[in-house]
C-alpha cells in the first residue's frame with residue numbers, strides 16, 4: 032500500500048517526512064488546546080529513558096536457531112572421523128615399525144569408522160538422496176565442503192590399505208596407500224572441529240582455538256584405545272604412548288577452552304554435557320594410566336583400558352555436541368558475551 | 384529464477400569480513416542492478432501482521448504451527464523455515480518518547496467534542512497507549528507496546544552462504560541471499576551458522592528455507608510482498624544506499640521529537656557482518672526484540688580456525704611419529720624409552 036512506485040532503478044514518488052510521529056513530536060512539543068500540566072512531573076522525557084544495559088531476551092526465546100543435527104549422527108560422526116583419521120596414522124606407524132597385527136587392526140577399524148561416519152553424515156541429511164551434492168562445488172569457506180573432499184580423497188586410500196593388507200597383494204601399492212591415509216588422517220581428525228566452530232554457536236565458535244586440539248587429542252586417545260584393544264602386548268607399546276599423549280592434549284585443551292569461554296563454559300560444566308565431559312575425563316585418565324601401567328603385562332588390562340579410551344572419546348564428542356546445543360538454545364549465551372564485547376569496545380574507544 | 388545460472392563457485396572470491404561495497408559484483412554478476420534491501424522502521428509498526436500474511440501467500444510458505452503462546456500478540460514466535468517475516472510484540476512499562484500514558488482528561492469537555500461530530504480532526508489525533516500500566520515506584524505510569532517485523536538480514540557477509548557446502552545458497556544480482564531448493568541437500572549447516580537465527584530446515588521436505596527478498600518479484604520490477612502490503616510503510620524497500628540515507632534522517636527526526644532511544648540496527652557497513660541488507664530502526668536494545676546485540680559472521684575467523692586445525696593436525700602427526708620413534712622398531716627396542 033505504499034504510494035511510491037518501485038522500479039528496478041529505485042523508488043519513484045516517495046514522500047519523505049510523511050511518517051507518523053510519536054509522543055510530543057505529534058505537536059512539536061506542545062499539546063494543542065491544553066494548559067501546561069500542573070506539577071513538575073511532565074518534563075521527565077528530557078532525560079534519555081534508556082536504562083543501563085542488562086541481559087534481556089525476547090520471552091527467553093533463543094536468538095539463534097539451534098542446529099537441526101541429531102546427536103547420534105553428528106557426535107557419532109565426530110567420534111568415528113577421529114577414530115578413523117588418527118587410526119590411519121597409527122596404522123602407518125605400526126606397519127613401518129614392524130607391528131603387523133596392530134597395523135592391520137587399525138587399517139580395518141579406520142575403514143569401518145570411515146564408513147560409519149559417512150553413513151551417519153548421509154543419514155543426517157534432510158535429503159539423503161542428494162548427498163552427492165556435497166561434491167558439487169569446492170568451497171574453501173565451507174568446512175563441510177572441504178571435509179567432504181578430504182573424505183573423498185582419504186576414503187579410497189584407507190580402502191586400498193585394507194584391501195592390500197587383507198589380500199596380501201600389491202604390497203607396494205598397499206604401503207603407499209597406508210602412508211597416504213596417514214598423511215590425510217590428521218586432516219580427517221581435525222577438520223570436524225572447524226566444522227563445529229564455524230557456526231554462530233557460542234560454545235563451539237568461541238572455542239575455535241582449542242577445539243581442534245580437543246578433537247585430535249580425543250582422536251589419538253580413541254585410536255590408541257583401539258590399538259590397545261586389538262593388538263598383542265608385544266606390539267602395544269606405542270599404543271600406550273599415543274593414548275597417554277592424546278589424553279594429555281585433550282585434557283589440557285579442554286581446560287584451556289573452558290577458561291577462555293567465560294560464562295559460556297557453564298555449558299560444558301552443567302547438565303548432560305557436564306556429565307559427559309566429566310565421564311570422558313575420568314574414563315580417559317583411567318584408560319591411559321591403566322594401559323600405561325598394566326597394558327604391558329596383561330592382555331585383558333590392555334583391552335579394558337582400550338575400551339575405556341574409546342568410550343571416553345565418544346563421551347567427549349557427545350559432551351561437546353550437547354554443550355553447543357545448550358549454548359544455542361539459551362539466549363543468555365548469545366547475548367551476554369556480545370554485550371561484554373560491545374561494552375569493552377565502548378570502554379576502549381573512550382580511553383583511546 | 385532469473386540469474387540462477389551464475390556459478391555460485393565465484394562466491395569464494397568474497398572477502399570474509401569488513402565493508403564490501405559491491406557484493407553482487409564480487410559474486411560474479413556483471414552490470415548488475417544496485418543492491419536492494421529493507422529498512423524496517425519499527426516506530427511506525429502497528430503489529431497488523433500484513434507482512435507475515437503477504438509473505439506466506441506470495442511465497443506459498445506452509446503453515447508453521449497454530450499455537451497460542453501468551454507472548455503478547457506474537458504466536459509465530461520467531462523466524463524459521465516456514466516463517467519468513469515475524470512480528471515481535473513487546474509490552475513495556477515505560478513511556479514511548481514523551482508520550483503520556485495516563486492522560487488526564489478532566490479538562491476536556493466531552494459534550495462539546497461530541498457536538499463537533501464523530502471523527503477526531505487529524506491534527507488532534509494522538510497515538511496513545513490503550514491501557515496505562517500500574518504506577519512504578521517513583522509514581523510514573525506508562526506503557527509502550529513495541530512491534531517489529533523481523534526478516535532475513537541478507538547480510539553483506541552471509542554466514543549461511545559461506546558455509547553451505549553444496550552451493551545451494553547464492554548471492555543474487557541484487558546483492559540478496561537466496562536458497563536454491565533444487566540443490567540443497569538438507570545438511571543443515573546454514574542453520575547454526577546464521578548469527579540471527581533466521582534460516583532453518585523444514586522437517587516436511589528436509590530442505591533449508593528462508594526469505595528470498597521476493598527474488599521473483601524483484602526480477603519483474605516489483606517490490607517484495609511484505610513491503611507492498613505494509614500499511615504504514617514500516618517496511619520500506621529500495622536501493623540500500625537510499626534506504627540508509629532515509630533511515631539516518633528518520634532517526635534524527637525521532638531524536639528531535641523526544642524519542643531518545645530510537646537507534647539503527649544493522650545499518651553500519653563496518654559491523655560484524657559488513658552491514659545488513661535488511662536493517663532496522665529500533666526503540667530499545669536489539670536483544671529486547673530477540674536480535675543479537677553484536678553479531679559477527681563466523682567465517683571472519685575461518686582463516687584462524689584452519690590455522691589452529693592445521694597446528695592440531697601436525698601435533699597429531701608429529702606426536703604419533705615421536706611416540707613410534709621413541710618405541711623403536713618392534714623386537715629391537717632401542718632403549719630410548721623412559
Ligand code: SF4
Nearest residue numbers: 535536537538543577
Ligand atoms: S540473516 Fe542469516 S539467513 Fe539471512 S543472510 Fe544473514 S546469515 Fe543468511
Ligand code: SF4
Nearest residue numbers: 547567568570571573
Ligand atoms: S541445508 Fe541446504 S542451504 Fe543449508 S548449508 Fe546445507 S545444502 Fe546449503
